[in-house]
Amino acid sequence: MIVVSIIVAIFFKLSYDNNTNKKFQNLNTISNKLKKSDYSNMQTFQEEIVILENGIEKKLLVNKITSNTHKIKLTKYELIK
Numbered sequence: 001m002i003v004v005s006i007i008v009a010i011f012f013k014l015s016y017d018n019n020t021n022k023k024f025q026n027l028n029t030i031s032n033k034l035k036k037s038d039y040s041n042m043q044t045f046q047e048e049i050v051i052l053e054n055g056i057e058k059k060l061l062v063n064k065i066t067s068n069t070h071k072i073k074l075t076k077y078e079l080i081k
Contacts, residue, residue, distance in 0.1 A: 062077045
């Protein structure tokens with residue numbers, strides 16, 4: 001009975017580690033694409049945001065890039081120059 005329990009525990013641990021590793025690899029891939037400005041398979045649109053700087057509201061026009069793949073959602077804002 002103890003041997004069976006140990007084998008089951010090892011199986012679940014290996015399965016969990018493998019799923020975690022795949023999620024990390026997917027997150028790393030998406031993050032690298034965002035860093036390199038490779039927005040293929042991502043949604044990009046312009047948005048006006050309001051920030052508060054020294055008590056003064058400023059409106060900024062930004063590109064909002066979102067990725068929603070592999071159950072991972074990441075958003076990047078780029079200031080339009």
